[in-house]
Amino acid sequence: MPSQIFVTPSVYSRVESSLTRGSKPIAANFPFLKVCEINTIIALTPISIYEKEDDDLIKFIQDNSIKYYHFATDSSVKNKGKNRQIPITHEQVNKILSIILMKNSGNIYIYCNNGGQITSLVIACLRKLQLWSNVSIFDEFICYSESANHNDRSFVEQFIPNIEINRSEKIEWLWRGLNESVILNHPSLKQILFVE
Numbered sequence: 689m690p691s692q693i694f695v696t697p698s699v700y701s702r703v704e705s706s707l708t709r710g711s712k713p714i715a716a717n718f719p720f721l722k723v724c725e726i727n728t729i730i731a732l733t734p735i736s737i738y739e740k741e742d743d744d745l746i747k748f749i750q751d752n753s754i755k756y757y758h759f760a761t762d763s764s765v766k767n768k769g770k771n772r773q774i775p776i777t778h779e780q781v782n783k784i785l786s787i788i789l790m791k792n793s794g795n796i797y798i799y800c801n802n803g804g805q806i807t808s809l810v811i812a813c814l815r816k817l818q819l820w821s822n823v824s825i826f827d828e829f830i831c832y833s834e835s836a837n838h839n840d841r842s843f844v845e846q847f848i849p850n851i852e853i854n855r856s857e858k859i860e861w862l863w864r865g866l867n868e869s870v871i872l873n874h875p876s877l878k879q880i881l882f883v884e
Contacts, residue, residue, distance in 0.1 A: 694720040697803065703814070704859075707795075708795070708796065710728075710799050710807075711799055711801065711802050712745075712799050712800070713799065715855075721748075724795060725795050726752070726796070727793065728754065728756075728794055729749065729757070729799070730795050731757065731758045731759070733801055734760060745810060757787060758769075759780045759784060761800065761806055762775040762776070772838055772839060776806055776810070777850070778813075778843075785814060786851050789851070789859055790858070791857050791858065808832045812828070812844045815851045816847055819877075825844060826841065826844075829844075851880055852880075852881045852882075852883055853882050855884060856884065
């Protein structure tokens with residue numbers, strides 16, 4: 689019996705134990721994503737796979753009982769060069785983080801078309817929520833995006849996490865090693881509502 693060849697999506701990477709990232713998956717990536725036991729896919733693209741009629745990806749999602757969330761990004765913004773603009777909003781990022789932080793989302797794969805800027809912005813905002821330093825956030829950012837321009841940096845620096853977190857339902861890795869009183873009293877996390 690021939691061995692299976694697994695092909696990762698372009699710029700694939702593990703962000704945390706239950707969160708992975710990369711580019712839009714193609715059919716060659718499906719066996720790999722299946723082995724990763726992906727439960728949730730978050731798409732950051734102008735058009736949903738259901739509007740675009742991406743039959744292969746739709747079938748993969750349906751066959752594997754994967755939850756699919758689409759967040760429409762703005763395709764009209766300038767997306768090249770040092771004046772590259774931001775095609776996603778803070779409100780969208782807060783909604784995405786609400787999905788990422790819930791245990792019942794399981795193993796998540798988040799992607800934008802090329803796995804670059806848009807996914808990097810969401811992950812950078814997650815890192816801000818995790819209380820990473822700006823230097824560490826943007827060091828990670830430029831590993832997956834060609835650069836972090838002024839607009840990217842401003843978007844992340846101005847991001848205020850405004851979400852509800854259920855203590856019993858949040859993923860374990862969010863604030864690993866930090867005392868809850870540090871989290872509750874941290875000035876940048878004042879907009880987070882903790883519920884039981």
